[in-house]
Amino acid sequence: MENSKSSVSTEQSIKEAAKRVFLKKGFAGTKTRDISEESGENLALINYYFRSKKNLFQIVMKEIFIEFLESSIPVFNDTNTSIQQKLESFVDRHLNLCLKQPDMPLFVVNEINGNLDCIADPEEQKNERVENTVFHQQLTSEYPETNPEHVLLNTIGMTVYPFLGRAMMCGMQGADDAKFLAFIEERRKMIPIWIMRMLNGTSD
Amino acid sequence: MENSKSSVSTEQSIKEAAKRVFLKKGFAGTKTRDISEESGENLALINYYFRSKKNLFQIVMKEIFIEFLESSIPVFNDTNTSIQQKLESFVDRHLNLCLKQPDMPLFVVNEINGNLDCIADPEEQKNERVENTVFHQQLTSEYPETNPEHVLLNTIGMTVYPFLGRAMMCGMQGADDAKFLAFIEERRKMIPIWIMRMLNGTSD
């Protein structure tokens, strides 16, 4: 914004390339040369624009996290939708997000638990907790005997897990892309139904 | 077994230390010097016993994988138990496994999708696929309209996800160990029930 040349697009180009590489290889697995090659920009420009690999990583990490929040929070805070509608909408949006960036869930889950203090700014997280959402309130009032945290974890987990687990999912060997996509589409339809069944079952 | 000194325990010591460090930091994030420090053994001994870092990693990886299979396959292949009993038993065993090594799920999910050819031996995997289990057959015959792969993925996912996702689980901030443990114990009881509810629900 305050530069003279085509620097803005260079900076952007590096950041986008970094995002792709970090997503695929994680922090420790990514070399700055990978980012340089992926972006087509000179190696030195990475440090020129972003000071350090770690700093660049934190920026990318934060963007991904924000992207998730901005996709999810409005859905969970909609005062005009039912629990089931919120589930349908969240699963739909989140599956699309995962399909667009299949490496994202693995990346997040892997790096956020890491030793790195990414997303370190306590300011950023604000009170945008999923705990304080309308969804949470609806669950507590309509299903007072169910712990909402389980519902949330199960929903996110069932949505995300196929992208983490073609591995642990030993049964899906040789699953080509088409089969995987069909699998996901089945889940897009079923997950909200499954969650509702879990909620409505006899409370024992 | 064929060595003269206390070499067996040294080799074991290194392998166990490597397991701990790899579990926590992953392959790329682990330095051989970390393993040396963690084990208290000399740096050079790592290469003496295991030739290379990568080789040591593959050995550890295989052990963890075997541990999972040996814990799960017998349960899924028991001809004397119902679907629900298998679910209860698997969840119970697998949660214990995860509680003993909380870093394990993240590690597996992270590294198995990686570029590494760990567990490369096709021989090892044999036909011990979860696809060919009695559990799979029971599902197909008792719930012919349900895709067994979803059931399997949901079961494993719901069991494992809390260990992956204190992170993505934004709602569980500040969850201390005791609270987390209680959360897991709730799930140990509920997951089989939830899965059965999903199975028995009216087929939409």
Next chain:
DNA sequence: GTCTATAATTCGATAGAC
């Protein structure tokens, strides 16, 4: 802003004494 060249570290692996 961009490039080349290189400094400064870090890391995996090994040589060689004991």
Next chain:
DNA sequence: GTCTATCGAATTATAGAC
């Protein structure tokens, strides 16, 4: 089998010309 010392490659980061 174990240790010290170190090589050589890889990698992050920077200095300095353009």
